[in-house]
């Protein structure tokens with residue numbers, strides 16, 4: 001396991017209730033203001049901290065909860081709320097590739113993932129491939145400044161480097177939201193043409 005990866009043995013930390021105020025899923029969902037979303041691809045889904053509330057907010061849709069760690073996928077399979085079992089689909093992915101068809105997603109979500117990626121550009125290209133034209137990618141990750149908790153400062157990613165990756169991939173309508181105390185929150189759109 002690469003040194004930057006989240007240690008699956010600590011997965012209970014991902015379900016800590018403090019996260020509801022610090023990285024509020026409802027606020028993030030409302031801010032993204034998706035028009036009639038049907039498919040969300042959550043890359044680096046962990047324990048489904050976002051996949052679960054996003055599925056509840058999208059009662060007729062599907063959330064693909066993708067992760068590279070078998071421990072996370074197993075945890076989701078065993079612990080996802082029964083009523084969401086049909087609507088959240090755990091997916092085993094590789095470091096740079098998601099085994100899902102192109103053009104299916106209204107939203108590709110990545111939370112607290114960017115600083116762990118070996119090849120962020122490749123994952124941004126995957127996000128672009130997975131999105132429908134007009135679909136959004138949203139990246140939430142720890143600010144590269146001291147915060148009350150979070151990964152070591154030296155592995156955190158600057159907002160500018162994510163903005164550069166959006167531009168290099170072909171994303172447009174980039175927006176940076178200042179609503180989260182400890183996290184960058186960026187979104188961008190796959191163009192219609």
Ligand SMILES: C[S@@+](CC[C@H](N)C(=O)[O-])C[C@H]1O[C@@H](n2cnc3c(N)ncnc32)[C@H](O)[C@@H]1O
Pocket residue numbers: 005006014043044045046047048049050066067068069072093094095096110111112113116117118
């Ligand atoms: C810090 S956890 C965040 C989990 C979840 N997004 C959340 O906010 O609760 C990062 C997750 O990304 C996964 N991960 C790391 N690199 C990945 C990659 N290249 N593709 C998919 N998942 C990855 C890890 O296994 C871990 O579950």
